[in-house]
Amino acid sequence: MLDFSSEEVAEILRLLDAAFHDELTLESKRRRVVFRRGAAGGWTQETHTFQLRPVVLLERAEEPRRNIALEATRSPSDTDVIEIRSSLPGTFYRAPKPGAAPFVEVESRVHEHSVVAIVETMKLMNSIHAGAKGKIVEICVTNGDFVEPTTVLMRLRRAGP
C-alpha cells in the first residue's frame, strides 16, 4: 500500500509470520503503514497518508450553499407546531423529479404518512414523511440545499383531534 505491491507486502508478512514480532511500521515521506497480527490470525494494516502540499484552488472558493441552523420561532406554548427533519444528512428536494410539482406548499394539508420531501443520501432517495396530520405552516429550506439531521426542513401545525 505504501509504494509496495500487495505481493511485496505478502512477502514481508511471510517473513514476519515466522518471527516473534506482532507489529511492523513502514514509513515513507508520503505514507505510514502499520501491520499488526489479527486476533483471528492473518494480518491487519492501518494506513495514514501525510498532507504534503495544499490543494490548488482553481477559482475563488464560492461558499457552498449551507443551511444556517434556524432559530426556533414558535412560542413555548405553541406545542401544536411540529418540526420535520431528515434522519440522514443529504440533499433536500421538494419535488419527486426536476420540473415536477412540489410534494407540498405552505398551507398544504397532510396526513402522518404523506411524503413532504425527499432527501438524497449517497445516491439513494429517502422519502420524508409529515409525521402527523395537519397543515404545513413553513418550508424552511430551499430545493437543492444540503441538510443535516439537525436542520428543520418544515414546520407543521397539528390538526385538532
Add this chain to the structure above:
Amino acid sequence: MKLHRILIANRGEIALRVIRTCRKLGIETVLAVSDADLDSAPARLADIAIRVGPPPAAQSYLHVERIMAAAKAVKADAIHPGYGFLSENARLARAAKEAEIIFIGPDETHLASVGDKLQARDHAVAAGLPVVPGGPVDDAEAALALAGEIGFPVLIKAVGGGGGRGMRHVKEGSEMKPAVNLAMAEAEAAFGDARIYIERFVERGRHIEVQLLGDGRGNVIHLGERDCSIQRRYQKLVEEAPAPDLHPKLRSSICEAAVRFGRHLKYRNAGTVEFLVDINRNEFYFLEMNARIQVEHPVTEAITGLDLIAEQIWIAERNELRLTQNAVRFSGHAIECRINAENPADDFRPSPGTVIRALFPAGEGVRVDTHIESGAHVPPFYDSLLAKIIAHGKNREEALIRMKLALRNCILEGVDTNVSTHAGLMSRSEFIDGGVTTDFLPAFLARTPRLSATEVA
C-alpha cells in the same frame, strides 16, 4: 506518444487506484477534488490536488466545464475519468479532443453507440450476438402486442441508461399500462429520455461479463469473464473470476461473442460486455457494454497478473495492444467483496460519517483497494463504497478461505458497514457451491433479516 501528466476526474478508491499505477509508470497525477474531498487520502497522495467545486457532484465531478478548466490549468495531457461520474460522457470526450487533451476512454462515437441501449442492441445483432427477445415500444399498446409475441413475464427497460431506473417487471397484460407509464416517467426523470424497450424476463439468470481490451485499430482481446450475479437492487456486491461452474463451451462462446462485439465496433480502451446467462435454457444474451474501467476489475487483474489501468494508459497513448490473446494466462480464482457504508440491519440504509478506526486485512493473496483511513470522512454526496477486498487463491476454495479471514481482519468503526453481510454470504452453502443466479442475494437477505456484526464475530 508518452503521457506525462494525467488529470484524474474522480474520487475515492478508484482515484487512488489510478494514482498508484501512474506513480509506477512515472506519470504525474493531478486529482480533481470537490470541497468534500479536499482532505481525502487520494488528494494527499496525488502530486497535485485541484479544487473543482462544491460537494454536490453536479457542481464538481459531473461538471464538464470545471473538469476541463482544471485539466487546462495544470496542462494535463490526458484525463482519466475512472468509473461513474463522467466516465462515459461523450461531451467530456469531445471537449477533451477539442482541447487536444487525451480522454482515457473510447471515441465519443463509441460512447454514443454503447450509451444508447437500443443502438448497442442493434450493434450486437449486427455483430451476430444473441439478444434477449424484445424491442423498442412507443406506448402500452405496442408493449402489449410485443409481449404477446415474446411471452410474459417481460422487463421494461430505459433506452437512455441503466442502474435499475426506468426498469419494470411485468408479469401479465393487466399490469402493462401502469408499468409502461411509470417506466417512461422514471426514464424521463433519470436520463431526460423517455424511450423504453421491452425484453423477455429471464427467470433464472446469471450476470456474466467479459473484460475486453481494444486498441481502436481492430485488435481486440478478452481477459476472461467475471461472475457478478450477487446483486441487490441491480447493485453488484460480490464479483468473482472465473465464473464458477460454467460449462467450458458456454464460457468460450461468451468470451468469443464479446470479442466479436468489440471488433465490430473497432473498440478502443478497456471495456466490459455484459451478458445474461439463462440457466434454464443454457443460453446467453447480450445485455450492454460498459465503455470504462469497472469497479470489479481487480478480480481480472488477480487471475491474469495484468494492470488494467496501465493497459488503458498504454492504449490511450495510441499504441497497438501489447498483448495477444495467446499471451493472456489465467491463474487461480479471485473473489471481490464490496465494503459499503450501509446498515444491513436497517435495510442497507446509507451511513455517512467519520471512520474513527480503519483496519484492513493484509497478507498472501489479499488485496485491498480503498481510500479510507482512520479519521476519513464519508460524505453523504457520493456512493457508499468504502473498500474492495480481493482474495486470490490457486482455486476457489483457497480464495474463499482467504476472504473469510480477510473479512475478520476488516475492522471499521464510526460508520455502519456490510462486512457482516459478506461474512454471512461467504459461509452460505449456495454461495460456497457456486453458480448462483441473480435472485439468490435478495432471497438470502430475506432469510437473514437481522445479520448483525455480533452474530458473525
